[in-house]
Amino acid sequence: MKTILIADDDKNIRELVKYPLIAEGYHICEAADGEAALRIVQQQQIDLAILDVMMPYIDGYEVAEAIRVDNDIPIIMLTAKGELADKAKGFNAGIDDYMTKPFAPEELQFRIQALFRRYDVSNKTLLTVGQLVIDRKTYKVSKGTKDIFLPLKEFELIYELASQPERIFTREDLITRIWGADYEGNDRTVDVHIKRLREHLGDGSNVVIKTVRGVGYTLEVMA
Structure with a gap:
């Protein structure tokens, strides 16, 4: 309790x-x-x-x-x-x-x-999901032997999504969790950061950030 x-x-x-x-x-x-x-x-x-x-x-x-x-x-x-x-x-x-x-x-x-x-x-410092290893202590993302260096908000996005794979996060969820409940921008901010995050992660990974049309995003590990 x-x-x-x-x-x-x-x-x-x-x-x-x-x-x-x-x-x-x-x-x-x-x-x-x-x-x-x-x-x-x-x-x-x-x-x-x-x-x-x-x-x-x-x-x-x-x-x-x-x-x-x-x-x-x-x-x-x-x-x-x-x-x-x-x-x-x-x-x-x-x-x-x-x-x-x-x-x-x-x-x-x-x-x-x-x-x-x-x-x-946030109490979990290391997440492993598919081929990605996400270290909250060092803010480093590794894909196999390659290190990916992300801006802070993109790191927080991938960490949030990877913390609960296959969960659908609404844009409002992500705004509240990452930018805070008093953020005065719009949910287009999430779309822009997700686009950049996908570009940073690149191809060749079995981890995919999928768009759930009209709702938000989910992270999936492909077989």
Whole structure:
């Protein structure tokens, strides 16, 4: 059972977030201020933190920075602020996602699930799929004896696709996982990067990135 920390000085918000997550099988810890949130992180194994920005004693930005010193866990920030500068400050503090109040609890659950999937994948440093070996630690892709050097976004794309061969990823999935939920571009970005990735991988491999018309992409290993 995964444990989620909810830190918000508004009890109503904590309850709005808490009960749907309990129904999904998560264990919940609550904190009404930043100091309490950090004590919980120091004393317990926390798998994900949901932090409000404006909390007594220590604000959400400082809590996120403190968590990042010793913990590699997903962090979602809740705030009434939606300005770009506020989002930038949050991401610079180490958060992974950002939700502006008011929000739908269902959307928060979707984002939590997506972050857990992303972190579970990122803990695997080496993937072997067909003739490709993908090393997340060195950001190197090898095809047989040949090394392929990819730009960062193309590397993240091949790693994401190869982490679950034959799964169909929608363009929206890939945008959220690689560019982030707040990316303001369109899904044409994915098409352009997939085209370049195919060119870099070239022919002669038994790994193929297939287009699923009207949906997205999937990686297949050919016999």
